[in-house]
Amino acid sequence: MFTARRRAGRRRTGDSSRLRSRDLADEALAGLLQRPGRSVLTMLGTVLGIGGFVAIVGLSQTANGQIGTAFSRLDATEVTVTDAAAAAGTVPALDFPADAEARAGRINGVVAAGVWWTVPLRHGAVSARPPGAHPAGLSLNVIAATPGALAASGAVLRSGVLFNRFHQDHAQNVAVVAAPAAAQLGLTSLAEQPAIFIGGQPFTVIGILSGDQRLPQLNLGVIVPEKTALRVWGLPHHDSPAQMIIHTRLGAAPVVAGQVPVALRPGDPLALTAATSANGSELGQEVAASLNNLLLALAGIALIVGMIGIANTTLVAVLERKSEIGLRRALGARPVHISAQFLTESTALGLSGGLIGASLGVVTVLVVTVLHHWTAVLAPGLVLAAPAAGAIIGLIAGLYPALRASGVEPAEALR
Amino acid sequence: MTARAGEAATATEAPAVIRLSGAACTYPGPPPVRALKPADLVIGRGEHVAITGPSGSGKSTLLNLIGLLDRPTAGTIEIDGQDVGGSTERRRAAVRALRIGFVFQAFHLLPHRTALENVMLAQVYAGVARGGQRRRTAALTALAQVGLGERAGALPSALSGGERQRVAIARALLNQPSLLLCDEPTGNLDSATTAEISGLLEGLHRAGTTLLVITHNLAVARRAQRRITIQDGYLTEPSGPQPAAPDGTRHVHG
Numbered sequence: 001m002f003t004a005r006r007r008a009g010r011r012r013t014g015d016s017s018r019l020r021s022r023d024l025a026d027e028a029l030a031g032l033l034q035r036p037g038r039s040v041l042t043m044l045g046t047v048l049g050i051g052g053f054v055a056i057v058g059l060s061q062t063a064n065g066q067i068g069t070a071f072s073r074l075d076a077t078e079v080t081v082t083d084a085a086a087a088a089g090t091v092p093a094l095d096f097p098a099d100a101e102a103r104a105g106r107i108n109g110v111v112a113a114g115v116w117w118t119v120p121l122r123h124g125a126v127s128a129r130p131p132g133a134h135p136a137g138l139s140l141n142v143i144a145a146t147p148g149a150l151a152a153s154g155a156v157l158r159s160g161v162l163f164n165r166f167h168q169d170h171a172q173n174v175a176v177v178a179a180p181a182a183a184q185l186g187l188t189s190l191a192e193q194p195a196i197f198i199g200g201q202p203f204t205v206i207g208i209l210s211g212d213q214r215l216p217q218l219n220l221g222v223i224v225p226e227k228t229a230l231r232v233w234g235l236p237h238h239d240s241p242a243q244m245i246i247h248t249r250l251g252a253a254p255v256v257a258g259q260v261p262v263a264l265r266p267g268d269p270l271a272l273t274a275a276t277s278a279n280g281s282e283l284g285q286e287v288a289a290s291l292n293n294l295l296l297a298l299a300g301i302a303l304i305v306g307m308i309g310i311a312n313t314t315l316v317a318v319l320e321r322k323s324e325i326g327l328r329r330a331l332g333a334r335p336v337h338i339s340a341q342f343l344t345e346s347t348a349l350g351l352s353g354g355l356i357g358a359s360l361g362v363v364t365v366l367v368v369t370v371l372h373h374w375t376a377v378l379a380p381g382l383v384l385a386a387p388a389a390g391a392i393i394g395l396i397a398g399l400y401p402a403l404r405a406s407g408v409e410p411a412e413a414l415r
Numbered sequence: 416m417t418a419r420a421g422e423a424a425t426a427t428e429a430p431a432v433i434r435l436s437g438a439a440c441t442y443p444g445p446p447p448v449r450a451l452k453p454a455d456l457v458i459g460r461g462e463h464v465a466i467t468g469p470s471g472s473g474k475s476t477l478l479n480l481i482g483l484l485d486r487p488t489a490g491t492i493e494i495d496g497q498d499v500g501g502s503t504e505r506r507r508a509a510v511r512a513l514r515i516g517f518v519f520q521a522f523h524l525l526p527h528r529t530a531l532e533n534v535m536l537a538q539v540y541a542g543v544a545r546g547g548q549r550r551r552t553a554a555l556t557a558l559a560q561v562g563l564g565e566r567a568g569a570l571p572s573a574l575s576g577g578e579r580q581r582v583a584i585a586r587a588l589l590n591q592p593s594l595l596l597c598d599e600p601t602g603n604l605d606s607a608t609t610a611e612i613s614g615l616l617e618g619l620h621r622a623g624t625t626l627l628v629i630t631h632n633l634a635v636a637r638r639a640q641r642r643i644t645i646q647d648g649y650l651t652e653p654s655g656p657q658p659a660a661p662d663g664t665r666h667v668h669g
Contacts, residue, residue: 016505017512017540027539034527327523330484331586332512332540334505411484414519415475 017332019340028344031317039349042313045306046353046393047360050386052299054361058378060292062369077111078214078276079257081244081264083236085271092235094242095271096264101148103263104244109252114149115244117236118142118217119229121199126222128185131200140181141221142198144229144236150176152247153215160190160207163225167206171227175203178219182208198222201232214245244272303393306353310397314346318405325405326413335406342405346398347391354390358383430496432593432625433458433481437490438500440476450476452648453490458594458627463620465639466629473648474629475598481627482515482596483507495593512541516587520599522579524571530582531567534558537589557585561615577608584615588624595619597628601635613638 032039086093096115097103104113119142127137150162158179167174175196177187187194187205195202203224212218236242244264248256253276261269318325325338362383369376435456442448451473458464468474479485480492483499492500499510511517516537524533534554543550558567561581571579580600587595597616601609613635620626630636643652 015509017508018542019540020545022545023539030528323521323523324525327517327519327525328536328540329508330482330511330515330517331537332508334508337540411475411479414484414521414523 017334017337019333019337024337024340024344027341028348031321031341031345032348038313039352042309043306043349043353043356045302045309046350046390047306047357049299049301049303049306049393050354050357050390051360051364052302052357053296053389054358054378054382054386055364056292056295056299057382058361058365058376059368061377061379062365062374064377076250076253076276077248079246079248079253079260079274080276081246081260081272081274083241083243083271084273085268086236086238086241089238092237094230094235095268096242096244100244100264101146104246104260105148107256107259107263109248109256111247111249112148112151113244113246114146114152115226115242116143116145116149116153116215117229117242118221118240119144119224119233120237120240121233125199126181126185127197128187128194129197130202131197137197138181138184140184141217142229143218143221143223144226144233145218145223146226149215149226149245150218150223152245153212153218154247155212155215155218156210158208158210160205162207163223168225168227171231172225173201173203173228173232174206174225176207176209176223177205178209178221178223179211180220181222196222198224199233214247303389307350307393307397310346310349310353310394311400313349314342314398314401315404317345318342318401318408322408322413325408326410329408329410330414338408339402339406342402343395343398346401347394350394350397351387351391353394354387357390358386361386430493431457431459432462432495433627434493434496435480435490436493438480438487438492439489440473440480440485441488449648451480451487454650456643456650458625460593460625461620461623462641463617463626463639464628464641464643465636466627466643466645467631467633467636468645472645474645476648477645477650478596478598478629481594482517483511508540512537513590514593516590516592516595518580518583518587518595518597518600520602522571522576522583522603524579524582526571529568529570530558530563530574530578530585531555533571533582534586534589537586541590543590554585554589557589558582560588561585575608576604577611580604580608580612581615584612584619588619594625594627597626597630599630600628601630601632606634609635 083093083095085095100115101113104110121142123139124137126140126142147162147164147168155162155176160176162176163172163174166172175198177185177196182205185196187196187208190205190208194205196205197203203222209218209223244260246256246260257274257276260274261272265271328338362378365376365378368374433456435454437453437455438451439449439453440451442450454477466474466477476485480487483494487500490500491498494510494514497510499507525536528536531551531554534557535550538550538553543553555564555567558564561584563578563581563585566574566578571582574582584595584600595616600616601612604612609632616626616628617638626639628635628639636642641652643650645651
C-alpha cells in the first residue's frame, strides 16, 4: 500500500517546483500576521503619508469647490472702480464725470454700471417726522446712487419702484428704503406716498428693497438719487469717496476693469482704480497653494519615512527568519519563491497602509466638510490611486530585503 | 553485502535511490578544505542506512550533497537514476520538493503555525493542487502515520520535543519522498524520546521508506541495516553483517 502510493508519487515528477499565487498570498499573510503589532507599526508611516496626501488634496479640492459655487458667478461679473484721487485728498471731491454711467455703459461687456457713495450726515438725521419733532431721528446709512448703480448691484424690490433717470436728472427728493430701515421708520405701505426727512429735507419714499446681491451697504439704508444728494449735500466726503459698481457679462470683468478708468477719465485715468473681485481671492489662492505644497511635501516625507520603515522591518524579518528560509528551500522553494514571499509581504504592508491612510484621509475631509457645512469634493481617481501608491511603495521597500532573502544559503541557514 | 544486494537490485529493477560516484567536496580556501574525499555510495530502495562520525568529519557536507543543498566539486550524484549534481537550481529544487524528505535536529517548525499547518507547508512548493480538503486530508494522514492525529491543532510550543520531531517527520513524509534524510533526528531529545523516535523511523523503514540517518547516537545507528562511518572526509563501510555493539567499545564519538 505504502509502496504503491510511493510509486504513484514518483510518476508525479515535475521538472521544477512551483509556488501558486494563492499559496504565495497565504504564506505572505501568515508572515505578516505572525507579528501583528509590528506590522501595524510598520504601516504607520505609509498610513500617515497616504492619509496626508488624500486629506490635503481632498480639502483643497473641496475648498476650491466652495469658492467656485459661492462666489464665482458674482466675482466674475463684478468690477469696482474706486475714486483713488478723492480718497487721497482732504477735501470733498468727485472724480467721476457727470455722464460716468453712460460712458461705462458703452464699454463692450458692461451690463449695468453706476456711481454711489455714502452721504456723511450727523447722527439721527433720518426721521419719519418733520424736523423738531420728538423722538429724535434714526442713524441710518444714507446712500447716493445713480439708477445704474441700483441695477448693477442687483437690488431687489419688495414693493414700489426704483428711482429712474427722470428722478436722477431732475434731482427729485425721492428715496428707496431698505426693508429693515423701512421697519424702523414705521413704513408699511407705499399707497399714500409716505415722506421721510433726511437732514431736515423731505423725501418721498417710492420703493422698499428686500435685498441686494452686491452692495450690502444698501441693505440697511436709505438710497437717494445721486444728483439729489449733490444738490442737497454737495460732493462726497473724502472719508467715503464715490465708487462705481459695474455688472459685466460672465468673463468680461478683467477686460472691463482694464478699460474703464480710461473711458471715464481719458485725461487722468490714474485718478480711478478699477478692480475685479477676483483679485483679492487670487492672492488667497496663491497663499493656499503654497501652503498646500508645503503640506504635500510633509506628506511626501512621511511616505519616504514609511518606505524606509517597511524596508527596515522586512530586512529584520529576513535576518530573523533565516532558518525558515532554509526550511522552505529544503522543501523545494527556489530563490525566486523566497524573494516573492518577502516582496509580497512588504507590498501587502504598503497596500494596507495605503488603504487605511486613504480611508482616514477621506474621513478627515468629511469631518472638516461637515464642520464647515461644505460639500465634499474628492476626485475618485485620487482615492483609488492612494492604495495603489501604497502598494508600489511597499514593493520598492521590499526589493533589497527580498534580494537578501534569496541569497540565504540553505545549508548554512539550517545548521 | 547489503550494498551488493542493492546494486544487483538496481541493475535489474529500479535504479538506486542514491548513487554517489567519486563525489567530493572541497571548500575554496585559503587553505582549501577537502571536506569530503571522493566517495562512492549506493543506497537502494527500501534500505535503512546510518552514517556516523565525529564532528568535523564531513557528515554535514555529505548530508548537504545528498540533500541537494550543496553541489559536489567533483564526481556525480544520482537520485532515482537522474544525475542532479550539476543540474539547474530549478531542477534541484523540484527534486528536493518531491523526492527528499528532510528531518532536522532542530525540527525547524514554524512557531506560529499548528502542527497541521506545519505539515501542510511541504505541499506549498511541491505543486500539490489546492482545492477542497485534499491537502488537509493528506496532512492529517501523515500526522496519523506518526501517531499525532490527535494533536493536529496544537502549536509547536504546546508539543513535547518528541512530538515536535514527529510533526517534522510527518512533514517530511507528506510528499512520499524517495528518501527520508534525517540529520541528527534525536540530537535534541532525551533517551526515552530517542527510543520512541528511532522506533518510529524503524517502523517507517519496515513499511518501505528508504532512510538515511546521520547520527551520533549509537543506539539509533544500531537500528540501521547498514552502518557507514565517516572520518576525515573518508567514507568507510565495514563489510559483512555488523553485530550490535555489546559493550559500547565501538561507540563513535563526536
